[in-house]
Each structure stands twice: as C-alpha cells, then as structure tokens.
Amino acid sequence: MSDNDNSDTQHxxxxxxxxxxxxxxxxxxxxxxxxxGLEAELAKTKDQLLRTIAESENIRRRASRDVENAHKFxxxxxxxxxxxxxxxLEKAVETANQTEGASAIAEGVELSLKMFVSTLEKSGxxxxxxxxxxxxxxxxxxxxxxxxxxxxxxxxxxxMQKGYSLNERLVRAAKVIVTKxxxx
Numbered sequence: 773m774s775d776n777d778n779s780d781t782q783h784x785x786x787x788x789x790x791x792x793x794x795x796x797x798x799x800x801x802x803x804x805x806x807x808x809g810l811e812a813e814l815a816k817t818k819d820q821l822l823r824t825i826a827e828s829e830n831i832r833r834r835a836s837r838d839v840e841n842a843h844k845f846x847x848x849x850x851x852x853x854x855x856x857x858x859x860x861l862e863k864a865v866e867t868a869n870q871t872e873g874a875s876a877i878a879e880g881v882e883l884s885l886k887m888f889v890s891t892l893e894k895s896g897x898x899x900x901x902x903x904x905x906x907x908x909x910x911x912x913x914x915x916x917x918x919x920x921x922x923x924x925x926x927x928x929x930x931x932m933q934k935g936y937s938l939n940e941r942l943v944r945a946a947k948v949i950v951t952k953x954x955x956x
Contacts, residue, residue, distance in 0.1 A: 844896075844939050851897060851936065851943055859933060861885040892936075900935035900946045902928045911935060913945040917952040925953040 861881060868878030889899060900911055907914065907926045915932055923929055928948045935946030 845941065847895065848938060848943055851892075851938060854892075855936060855944055858885070858888060861888065862934075896939040897943075898937045898940075900937060901931055902935075902946055902948060903931050904928060907948070907950045911937075911942060911945060912948045912950075914950045915947050916949045918949055919954045920951040921954040923951040925951055927951050 862885060864881045865878055865885060868874040868881060871878075893899075902908070902912055905928050906924070907928055912928065912935065918929060920929055927950070928946075929951045930949040931946055932949065933944075933947040935942070936944045
C-alpha cells in the first residue's frame, strides 16, 4: 500500500460516526418523525370527529325542539281569529243581562260561551282575566291609568278585553285600566 492509501484510510477513520451518517439511525429518526406526524394527524381527525358528532347531536336536539314547538303552538293563528268571537259572545251576554226580558237569551249565550272557553282550555288555552290583580306588563296592556283612592295603586281596575295564553305563552295581552295613586 502506498502512503496515499494509508492517508485516505486514516482520514476516513477520523470522521465521527454521526457525521458519516449511520443509515440505520437515519431511518429510525425518519420513522419517529413520520410516527409523530401520523399521531398528530390522528389526534386532529379524532377531534374533528368528536366535533362533528357533537354538532349533529345539537342539530338533532334543535330540530326535535322545533318540531315540539310547532306542534305546541300550531293553532296560534286560529286562536287569534277566534278571540274576537269570544269577545262578541261576552258582549252578547253582558247586553242580554242588561236587557229586560232577555234572560233566556243571556243564559243560552252564556252556556255557549262557557262551552267554548272549556273547549279552548282542553287545548292548553288559558283565559287571563286580571280584575283586581296587580298590573303585570308581561300579561297586561294598560289602556289608561285612572286615579282611584279606594283601590290599590297599580292594580287592574277594569278589564276592557281579556287576554289569553297558549301553553304558558302569551297569545294576547289583556287590555286593562290601571289605578294610580290619587294626586295630592
């Protein structure tokens, strides 16, 4: 062997193993990096799946609630058309009671009115007749405020038109006259 051959051999022996590049170590590092990438992608996909499942569950609940409300309040438009009929029957009873010789008519109309209200109550409609109760802006619409020293301030003195609720949701507010404190 020549001196040149020895110097090449010596020179290659001086290069550290990590610089020379161990093919097996390099392959392990690549495999580890690939595994980390796959684990991150798996975690991301799992997160997306869980979010999708939660979102579909929320959509299902919302749709179920919407269908329930549609069934519960489907007759609201019909009720708004029927309330004037109730008002007319109440006025007919009131007028017949004030007219001499019309007691039989008053009795018949009053029975019809009671039957009508009873039928509505079976369907979840509740009549709001707040005479003498404290004024509630959630249930009542104040048409006027009148001073009355004999009545409690902010109480309903007169009901001009009864209110109605359907399954605990206000459909029509009662129109009322409210008392106010007497001015000094």
